[in-house]
Amino acid sequence: WITERTGKVSRVNPQNGTVSLVYQVPDVMTNGEGGLLGMTLHSQFDTNHWVYLVYNYGTPYKEKVVRFTYSGGTLTAPMVILDHIPAASIHNGSRLLITSDQKLLVSTGDAGNAENAQDQNSLSGKILRVNLDGSIPADNPIPGNKLWSFGHRNPQGLVVASNGKIYSSEHGPNNDDEINIIIKGRNYGWPAVEGYCNENGEKNFCAVNNVAEPITIWTPTIASAGLIHYKSDYMPQWKNSLLLVSLKASKLTQLRLNTTGDQVTGTRDYFVNEFGRLRAICQSPEGKVYLASSNGNNDKIIEITK
Numbered sequence: 001w002i003t004e005r006t007g008k009v010s011r012v013n014p015q016n017g018t019v020s021l022v023y024q025v026p027d028v029m030t031n032g033e034g035g036l037l038g039m040t041l042h043s044q045f046d047t048n049h050w051v052y053l054v055y056n057y058g059t060p061y062k063e064k065v066v067r068f069t070y071s072g073g074t075l076t077a078p079m080v081i082l083d084h085i086p087a088a089s090i091h092n093g094s095r096l097l098i099t100s101d102q103k104l105l106v107s108t109g110d111a112g113n114a115e116n117a118q119d120q121n122s123l124s125g126k127i128l129r130v131n132l133d134g135s136i137p138a139d140n141p142i143p144g145n146k147l148w149s150f151g152h153r154n155p156q157g158l159v160v161a162s163n164g165k166i167y168s169s170e171h172g173p174n175n176d177d178e179i180n181i182i183i184k185g186r187n188y189g190w191p192a193v194e195g196y197c198n199e200n201g202e203k204n205f206c207a208v209n210n211v212a213e214p215i216t217i218w219t220p221t222i223a224s225a226g227l228i229h230y231k232s233d234y235m236p237q238w239k240n241s242l243l244l245v246s247l248k249a250s251k252l253t254q255l256r257l258n259t260t261g262d263q264v265t266g267t268r269d270y271f272v273n274e275f276g277r278l279r280a281i282c283q284s285p286e287g288k289v290y291l292a293s294s295n296g297n298n299d300k301i302i303e304i305t306k
Helices: 114-118 200-209
Strands: 008-012 019-024 036-041 050-057 062-071 074-086 096-098 103-107 126-131 147-150 155-160 166-170 177-182 216-218 224-230 241-246 251-257 264-270 278-283 289-293 301-304
Touching (some): 074 103, 074 126, 177 224, 241 278, 251 278
Antiparallel strands (some): 008 019, 036 050, 062 074, 096 103, 103 126, 155 166, 177 216, 241 251
C-alpha cells in the first residue's frame, strides 16, 4: 500500500510492480509540505479491512485522521478519528502507528509554531495516543488529554520494535536530527532543546522539565524520514537494527542497537545518492525491504533483497 501527497492511495503488486489506484481522497489539500502524509492498516486488517489515513485539508489549513473500510477495491465508510490538528506549509508530521494494545499513535509537527510543542493543550508537536475510535484512553499521562509525549519539532518516522520500545525519527532545524525512544508523558525539549542536553541553557531546562534525550543525532542534518525496526533472519546483517531513510542525505542508514535497545552501537550507510531523496521504508513478512523515493517526479518503489 502506498500514498501520494496529492491524495492518491494505491496498491503495488510486489511480483510485477503493477500499481492499482484504490482511492483518491476528495478533500485533501497540498500546501508546501502538506497533503496526504501517513497511512496504516489495522493489525487485523484481514478481518475488519480498516485503513487509517492522516492528511491536511480545509481553510483554515488543518489535519485530520480518518478511518476507512477497504471494500470492493476502494475505500469506503470514512469515519473521522481525530480532527483540528493545526497544519501549515511546513512541519506537519505525520505518521500513524497501531500498537499491540490496540491504540493509535499519531505524530504531529509544530506546524511552524514552535512554542505549541511545549503547550500540553495543543495538538501540535506531539505524539498523540487515542483509541481506535478516537476516544481518549484512560491510561494516557494526562486524564482527558490525547497527549502521549510532547516537545517535538517534526517527527516523520514512527515504529514499535520487537523489544516493545517505540522509536521516532525527527527533523531538527539546521542541526540535530534525532532518533528518540518515545516514553509516556516525557518532554522532548523543542524548542528550548535541540538534540542533546549539552548547552548551558539546555541543561537547566532539561533538569527542570524531565526532558528525554535522543539516542543519536545528526549535525549537519540528513532530513531523517521513514523508520523501521528490522526483525527478520532474511538479511541477518540488519536484524535487530533500526533502518532509517533520509531525504537530504539520500541514503538508508542502519543503526545497530544494543541488547536493551536503548543505545546505538554503530551505523552503516547504504545506497548513498543512488535513488535520490528517500522518504518511506517498510519490511515485508519474508524480510525484504521496500524504499520509496521522494524526488518530485518519476518516483520509485525500490525492493531490497539479499
